[in-house]
Amino acid sequence: MISSRTHSRWAPLRSAAWFALGFIALRLLYRVLFLGANGSGLVLYSGRPIHLDGPFRFISILGPVTTGGLWSAIVDAVPFAAGILFIGLAVSLVDVRNALSRVATWPLGRGVLTALAIGISTYPSLVTTWRSMRQMHRLRRERGGLSVLGPLFERTLERASTLALSMEVRGFGRAAREPELDCNAPLALDGLCLGFNGREVLRDGTARFGLGELVLLTGATGSGKSTLLRAIAGLHQSSSLTSASGHLRVGGVDRFTTSVATSSTFIGYVPQNVRDSFVASTVKEELSFALRMQRMPAPAIEVRLHEVVTTLRLDALLNRRVEELSSGEAVIVALGAALVSRPTLLLLDEPLADLDSDQTSHVVALLRRLAHTTLMTIIIAEHRTHAFTSMPVKNLHLADSRLSFESRPVSEASPAEPRSIGAPAITALVGPNGSGKTTRLFSMALADPAGTALVPESLGDFFVRDTVSAECARSDATARVSPGTTLALLRDVLEVDGSTLERHPRDLSAGQQLALAIAVALAAHPTHLLIDEPTRGLDATARHNLMQLLKSVSSRVQVTIASHDAHFVRDLEAIPEQVTA
Amino acid sequence: MTSAPVFSGTILSGARSRRLERWLIASASTVALAAFFWPFVASGSPVGTRGWIPLVAVAIIPLIAVAVALMLDRSLRTARSVALLGILAAVGSIVRISTVGIAGAETIFIVLILVGRALGARMGFLLGLLIIAVSSVVMGSIGPWTPFQMFAAAWVGAGAGLLPWHRLRGWRELTLLAGYGLIAAYLFGALMNLWFWPFAVGADTTISYQAGSTPLENLGRFGLYTLMTSTLTWDTVRAVTTVVGIALVGRFVLRALRRVVP
Helix, strand or coil, X not given: CCCCCCCCCCHHHHHHHHHHHHHHHHHHHHHHHCCCCCCCCCEEECCCCEXXXXXXXXXXXXXXXXXXXXXXXXXXXXXXXXXXXXXXHHHHHCCHHHHHHHHCCCCCCHHHHHHHHHHHHHHHHHHHHHXXXXXXXXXXXXXXXXXXXXXXXXXXXXXXXXXXXXHHHCCCCCCCCCCCCCCCCCEEEEEEEEEECCEEEEEEEEEEECCCCEEEEEECCCCCHHHHHHHHHCCHHHCCCEEEEEEEEECCEEHHHCCXXXXXXXXXXXCCCHHHHCCCCEHHHHHHHHHHHCCCCHHHHHHHHHHHHHHHCCHHHCCXXXXXXXXXXXXXXXXXXXXXXXXXEEEEECCCCCCCHHHHHHHHHHHHHHHHHCCCEXXXXXXXXXXXXXXXXXXXXXXXXEEEEECCCCCXXXXXXXXXXXXXXXXEEECCCCCCHHHHHHHHHHHCCCCEEEECCCXXXXXXXXCHHHHHHHHHHHHCCCCCHHHHHHHHHCCCCHHHHCCCHHHCCHHHHHHHHHHXXXXXXXXXXXXXXXXXXXXXXXXXXXXXXXXXXXXXXXXXXXXXXXXXXXXXXCEEEECCC | CCCCCCECCCCCCCHHHHHHHHHHHHHHHHHHHHHHCHXXXXXXXXXXXXXXXXXXXXXXHHHHHHHHHHHHHCCCCCHHHHHHHHHHHHHHHHHHHHCCCXXXXXXXXXXXXXXXXXXXXXXXXXXXXXXXXXXXXXXXXCCCHHHHHHHHHHHHHHHHHHCCCCCCCHHHHHHHHHHHHHHHHHHHHHHHHHHHHHHHHCCCXXXXXXXXXXXXXXXXXXXXXXXXXXXXXHHHHHHHHHHHXXXXXHHHHHHHHHHHCC
8 A cells, every 4th residue: 555645535536537537538439439429510520431241230430520429429428427426426425434334234235235335435445456556567667557457356356355354353244142152261272284275284283272371373484374363263264275174162162163253252353464454444433343243332332442542542543544554553453453342362463563663562561461451362473572572471383284382482583694894785764653664665666667676565466467486477577587587586585385386476475475576576676676664474584584685685786675673674784764754 | 184174165054045045036036037028928918907017017126126135135144245246246337337338238248247157146146236236326327127137137147157067167168158148148138128129119010019919929029129129239249249258358357256256
């Protein structure tokens, strides 16, 4: 998401106006093409129409064009255009996305009305995604125009799917009365096996989790931490790529036969790409969505909201639109949206990757307090384990499809290598969340599109092909480098096996996606490489490899990163540059 | 894997409610189809009731459309089907609206057939209803024909979902879908002519609807009418658009749909 663009409430009207204008233009074009622009008035073009034959004999092409004909075409199109404008105005005035949570609990017509609400609220987001994709295509030196339509369709469908799952996690489709889950048995795995896309992620996993436990889940990039969390949340079952066997019990009931909506008040889940999981358009509605799904009365909702807003210090963000949030702010809001239901089990997928140091310590302290005072069981998948060093946490490690409890976090620190002397420095943009680091990187990239390569923080719109190998080949082709260059660069950072090559880039883990994007960016041999948050989702080895790679390329390429990862910035010996709002 | 999989990519749901739902769609469709065929039904019915039949046919079909939408609503249990339906309806309406005006082309068939195939008959049916409803509201072209269009489009989508050879992939699948699209385009055209034919031609031509004639006679007149006015012309364009569209975007759209929904 590009944060520099301001999202006003009139955005739908604006896009509707463009759409309406485009519609009129198309109608004019059709009229001129198919002999419909003939009429009174000044003759602008007086060619003879071409009559087709056979089954098409009622079609004539071209033919005279007159001002009267054009005018009548416009007049004809105006009612349609007005209809489109009216819808745009209605969507601007009534926030359809926010109306979702209200419609979703109606007894009759709930499904169709919700579908309609989602459909209508899609129009503006289609335009936003299209813009963002065009921008990414430009950054990647891809042709713009119609070639964006394919990825746009694919991405829109994915959005729908993510949005749907997010709605379910927060209780969409809950019956008025749902069975109570047992708060004394938050989570138990017994001989659990999980597979994703034919690959074994977990074999015979057995573990029990007690009340008030704070569990740190570690494991290499792509080892399956997210898959495990998704399985616990009940999302693993929603895809044909997945398989599971063994026992997974949540609140004393079988996860595989309990619907996501049923466990929605029991489990709070904060996914990795929180932005895609937002269901409402403003922070306040986002926070209260889960409570509305529980059909909680308005005063009670206010009380809960107040509680979350105070603990997470969200007052300043409450009336903001979710698209305007910085990545760190978005994580805090998503955490709040999960906490409003007062869950027994809280699952967090790399929550710290986007937080600045101030927010990190605040969130870590809060999690500790929640576990201690409310006996919430909290599982955190995280590479930045050092944030938890001073706390009583259980360490759960996932490696080679095996789960094991360790006495201390599996070592994530790697020795920093000394810098080669005389190499140009790496610049690191640092500053609190929302200070405009991303915006700065984007403006640097757009100022010199030929010489720079940008790896954005949100990679959803970055990839243009549907397998990793095709993506690498495409990258080689656009960069005009020998085949295999991008893949070799990727392998410098990450181990890549054959099955990974055939996967969709967006089905990779967050860390793998980042490594791929960096490889693509480097293959274009830029003079200036810009990376937004280069360490999110990377394990210690990948981090170390990336550091080596950046150091080695920094002798010929100017490198600028924006990062919250103070350790990485320090170990990279980058020159920090403070960004202030 | 050590033991048998508990599930493999399917969400459990009540088989009974599925059956009920299928029965609902089938019976509502039958009533709707009867409304389409009113010219033939009417000619066989007692003389005194004939004047009412067209009115009843035109009035009953919107009611059925609403009823079906409400009844099927219960079947939209998963948020994913709701969200997909909404977003596909939006995309389909955009496609339809931006191609209105190209001589005879009806691009929603491409969307409907591909979605019906990838997501099943139920989704195809609902999507057909919704795309026509949404795009007609946006374009302000709601009229007595809208519910008829809704049903005809819904059948096109559902039909694609009911096609056999589920394991067929690649160009063979596209050929199947294109072939279906070809037939569907002509059937759709004939159906849409059917209910409007008595109003469209007016009286006293050799292809006019005659309330007093036998159904067979009227069928002959109708056959000639639909052949002359649309089969050879508009419907052919629609069929060609559909086939070309499926050939062009089919592979990609099917893959994208199947990636999201198995």
